[in-house]
Amino acid sequence: MTPKIFIDGEHGTTGLQIRTRMAGRRDVELLSIPEAKRRNAAMREDLLNSADIAILCLPDDASKEAVGMLSGNNKVRIIDTSTAYRIAPDWAYGFAEMDKAQADKIKAARHVANPGCYPTGAIGLIRPLRAAGILPDGYPVSVNAVSGYTGGGKQMIAQMEDQSREDAISANNFVYGLTLKHKHVPEMKTHGLLDRAPLFSPSVGRFAQGMIVQVPLFLDDLKDGATIESIHAALVAHYAGQDIVTVVPLEESAKLGRVDAEELANTDRMKLFVFGTPGGAHVNLVALLDNLGKGASGAAVQNMDLMLSA
Ligand SMILES: NC(=O)C1=CN([C@@H]2O[C@H](COP(=O)(O)OP(=O)(O)OC[C@H]3O[C@@H](n4cnc5c(N)ncnc54)[C@H](OP(=O)(O)O)[C@@H]3O)[C@@H](O)[C@H]2O)C=CC1
Ligand SMILES: CC(=O)N[C@@H](CCC(=O)OP(=O)(O)O)C(=O)O
Structure with missing residues (x-):
């Protein structure tokens, strides 16, 4: 099955750049929310829970809200680009080259905090x-x-x-x-x-x-x-x-x-x-x-x- 990716915040600066990098990729399916509905909580919650990986490109508060929307779901994996979880011990820090073991930690993680x-x-x-x-x-x-x-x-x-x-x-x-x-x-x-x-x-x-x-x-x-x-x-x-x-x-x-x-x-x-x-x-x-x-x-x-x- 093609993995489904949802970028919450896809119309912002970081989200748009991720979308550009994914354009043309056939190995993943991008779930998308219309720009006018980008703050619609019910639609976001539905898309977040339909993804295999949710990439959060939101301010810290909205990221925490999105993680809350996934709290009952033990399948969706998360990459958060905000500052909210970067020193949280149960999140892998997403800087793969920072030491030799880090890439494997990211591979295995459910929750990855993208670095600043x-x-x-x-x-x-x-x-x-x-x-x-x-x-x-x-x-x-x-x-x-x-x-x-x-x-x-x-x-x-x-x-x-x-x-x-x-x-x-x-x-x-x-x-x-x-x-x-x-x-x-x-x-x-x-x-x-x-x-x-x-x-x-x-x-x-x-x-x-x-x-x-x-x-x-x-x-x-x-x-x-x-x-x-x-x-x-x-x-x-x-x-x-x-x-x-x-x-x-x-x-x-x-x-x-x-x-x-x-x-x-x-x-x-x-x-x-x-x-x-x-x-x-x-x-x-x-x-x-x-x-x-x-x-x-x-x-x-x-x-x-x-x-x-x-
Ligand atoms: N820009 C950068 O160089 C870097 C940014 N980051 C991090 O990435 C995250 C996003 O930053 P950036 O892309 O620059 O920010 P932007 O302001 O460019 O984009 C944020 C997007 O999130 C949307 N948004 C805000 N609040 C909510 C909400 N409650 N529900 C749904 N959508 C919401 C915004 O919509 P609206 O237009 O309505 O406000 C906007 O589309 C931040 O946490 C930042 O720290 C990380 C590394 C570098
Ligand atoms: C120029 C500027 O304003 N930069 C931001 C840092 C970039 C950002 O918000 O994102 P990350 O924390 O994820 O890197 C700031 O100083 O708050």
Whole structure:
């Protein structure tokens, strides 16, 4: 039987991108709700319960409501793209490359929490160094990032693109999350294996899709003997054997004068760089991805495929 997939929130930014990625696929049947009925609870409940996999592309509250609509159903599997379940112990975290066992956990899971866009970059950089013992307990990790404006969903897209709106945003680049209580911090801490919450400072640029996440490190405060080379080697070893997350060779990074946030727009991959000077005191870890690709919809489709392959 062809597996049935329902995307709750299919007319939003993340949902639409998932639909685009599924267009033309014959191995799955997409159940769909008309745009005008997208908030009709009875129709959603019926479609959710008719699916083999429900992909939730909704705000947190609506995701929780959808999970509630499935509470009596022990068959439907769920991929939730919201923040609601990302550190819930009974949900598998949908970042397949984060360690060697994760893809199998996703394959077997009934409930998968798709990672946040910024956390995908941050955890992708931090977790391998924690696992290798290079980043010690107590290290004060900072995460600085810039996202394309589609990261703010339909509302921010309208605010950036329609300058006639009362709430239009005219800035080309702005820093936000100024209370330092961003919803992604717990997720970065848990899946980054950190014992201290990172200091996370996000920003948005006037480009639709793309993301740079930076984690600067002081070598003196890492494990004794840590160097730009040993950090790079730990990342290379961690990501060996797959081609979605690539670690850029040090010689290649050393030749770069800049990193373009849009380089991986419209792809589902992530690139990791280690910048610095051999023998120097600092390194800057950089992750490059599409906030809507590996940061959202690309990861959701990857997780769906893993679940279907079980
Ligand atoms: N954009 C991004 O880069 C990323 C987003 N995500 C996550 O994906 C989720 C969706 O975000 P995004 O696609 O950006 O948001 P959008 O606002 O673009 O889309 C959300 C969709 O959900 C619909 N919706 C809202 N409330 C309800 C409800 N109660 N019942 C049914 N439908 C509802 C909206 O309808 P309406 O038009 O009526 O409001 C809209 O179609 C969020 O949880 C976000 O955190 C994850 C990673 C990255
Ligand atoms: C630019 C922007 O506003 N970004 C969002 C994060 C993206 C998002 O809402 O989704 P995820 O949590 O699933 O990544 C924010 O900072 O709230």
